[in-house]
Amino acid sequence: MKTVSDGVRRRFARGAFVVLTLLGLSATMALAHDVTPGDAGYIQEIWGVHVIPFIYLGAKHMITGYDHILFLLGVVFFLYHMKDVAIYVSLFAVGHSVTMLLGVWFGWGINAYIIDAIIGLSVVYKALDNLGAFQRWFGVQPNTKAATLIFGLFHGTGLASKILEYRIDEDGLLPNLLAFNVGVELGQLTALFVILIVMGYWRHNPNFMRQATYANVVMVGLGILLTAQQIAGFVASA
Amino acid sequence: MHNAPKPNLEDLPTKSQLRRSALIASIGAVAIGVMVYMPAELGRDPTGVGTLLGLTEMGEIKQQLAAEAAADAATHGQEESSLMNDVFGLFVSTAEAQETWKDEIVFSLEPGASTEIKATMEEGATLFYSWTVEGGRINFDLHAHAGGQNVSYEKGRGDKRGRGSFTTPFAGDHGWFWRNRSKGEVTVTLKLRGEYSAIVRGE
Numbered sequence: 001m002k003t004v005s006d007g008v009r010r011r012f013a014r015g016a017f018v019v020l021t022l023l024g025l026s027a028t029m030a031l032a033h034d035v036t037p038g039d040a041g042y043i044q045e046i047w048g049v050h051v052i053p054f055i056y057l058g059a060k061h062m063i064t065g066y067d068h069i070l071f072l073l074g075v076v077f078f079l080y081h082m083k084d085v086a087i088y089v090s091l092f093a094v095g096h097s098v099t100m101l102l103g104v105w106f107g108w109g110i111n112a113y114i115i116d117a118i119i120g121l122s123v124v125y126k127a128l129d130n131l132g133a134f135q136r137w138f139g140v141q142p143n144t145k146a147a148t149l150i151f152g153l154f155h156g157t158g159l160a161s162k163i164l165e166y167r168i169d170e171d172g173l174l175p176n177l178l179a180f181n182v183g184v185e186l187g188q189l190t191a192l193f194v195i196l197i198v199m200g201y202w203r204h205n206p207n208f209m210r211q212a213t214y215a216n217v218v219m220v221g222l223g224i225l226l227t228a229q230q231i232a233g234f235v236a237s238a
Numbered sequence: 239m240h241n242a243p244k245p246n247l248e249d250l251p252t253k254s255q256l257r258r259s260a261l262i263a264s265i266g267a268v269a270i271g272v273m274v275y276m277p278a279e280l281g282r283d284p285t286g287v288g289t290l291l292g293l294t295e296m297g298e299i300k301q302q303l304a305a306e307a308a309a310d311a312a313t314h315g316q317e318e319s320s321l322m323n324d325v326f327g328l329f330v331s332t333a334e335a336q337e338t339w340k341d342e343i344v345f346s347l348e349p350g351a352s353t354e355i356k357a358t359m360e361e362g363a364t365l366f367y368s369w370t371v372e373g374g375r376i377n378f379d380l381h382a383h384a385g386g387q388n389v390s391y392e393k394g395r396g397d398k399r400g401r402g403s404f405t406t407p408f409a410g411d412h413g414w415f416w417r418n419r420s421k422g423e424v425t426v427t428l429k430l431r432g433e434y435s436a437i438v439r440g441e
Contacts, residue, residue, distance in 0.1 A: 041303040042296050045419050047396035052291045056278050078242030080249045132241045194263055200256045203245045
């Protein structure tokens with residue numbers, strides 16, 4: 001039961017961002033015969049191969065996962081060509097798929113607060129990178145493709161620790177996990193489609209570059225907030 | 239200063255391309271909302287697509303769990319509710335002839351149905367059990383909650399049999415929540431022996 005109650009505390013630790021999670025996700029409570037509602041509850045009631053439900057759950061997880069979406073937004077913020085978008089998003093997808101699948105398969109039990117804090121830092125990093133902070137501070141531009149791939153690996157580890165909390169049945173685990181991964185990518189593409197429309201309109205605005213500075217400063221702040229909440233959650237749980 | 243230049247207008251999608259994409263996105267959002275989200279979250283499927291995709295079942299299970307959680311929250315703190323106190327005598331036969339088992343309980347559950355079967359026990363008492371399922375597989379939660387204390391001995395899903403024993407950390411009703419998530423009706427045969435004074439069943 002430890003994993004479930006940890007999950008609850010971490011969700012509450014996310015405070016202001018609970019708004020963004022879908023109905024039911026945030027209301028995991030241990031009651032009489034341990035009713036776990038929501039997605040985890042559904043998963044804990046079933047066994048065997050359920051491809052489409054797991055695709056749905058993967059997509060939902062990505063679309064409601066504001067930390068992943070923020071990072072994705074940071075990555076594509078200054079990518080003006082579809083070819084670049086495709087390359088960077090693929091790097092991110094490869095990164096998070098590798099660690100997500102391996103993490104669940106081998107049951108890597110990495111503390112979810114720590115990994116989520118690192119994911120928060122990935123948002124900070126990418127927003128600072130967009131602001132040109134590394135060029136200004138250190139006189140170098142770190143490889144943006146490598147950073148996308150490496151942070152993708154961390155995002156996948158975070159996904160894996162969430163999936164482990166779901167306790168998917170052994171019966172049908174591999175097909176269900178692959179379906180979940182497909183869903184994560186579909187959810188990412190759906191989110192990306194919307195992001196690119198909004199960015200497309202925004203980039204036509206003559207003040208785009210100035211507003212981009214503010215937007216990335218806000219993203220640094222949100223990333224720090226996410227990180228701080230996870231650290232607070234870790235301290236509270238330790 | 240940024241790590242990227244200002245966009246060239248000719249690199250950007252035109253306003254009319256953006257309008258078309260936004261239209262597609264809006265239609266897609268409505269379609270996903272009705273054909274995917276509603277079945278998968280609410281268990282309601284106006285178009286029939288959710289059932290085709292196998293998502294309506296997920297929504298129905300989520301709604302059922304949410305209702306149970308709400309009902310539990312409403313009665314929380316009064317675990318010894320009237321539900322639990324009907325003495326479960328109907329299917330209980332004190333079967334001296336069957337080896338060492340004290341009671342044998344046989345019950346059937348329709349798909350989606352659930353029941354609780356518990357033994358009234360003192361603190362430190364031990365119960366031995368063995369059960370088998372026919373017609374499908376069963377989900378269960380072997381647990382107890384009384385006087386503000388909780389214990390979970392074992393949980394399982396999609397199982398066909400179980401066997402073992404447990405010793406109570408506190409007095410109260412200890413036993414199983416059973417739920418049938420199979421496609422058809424299942425029949426469970428549960429055999430018990432040990433230190434308990436009564437068997438109670440809740441719906």
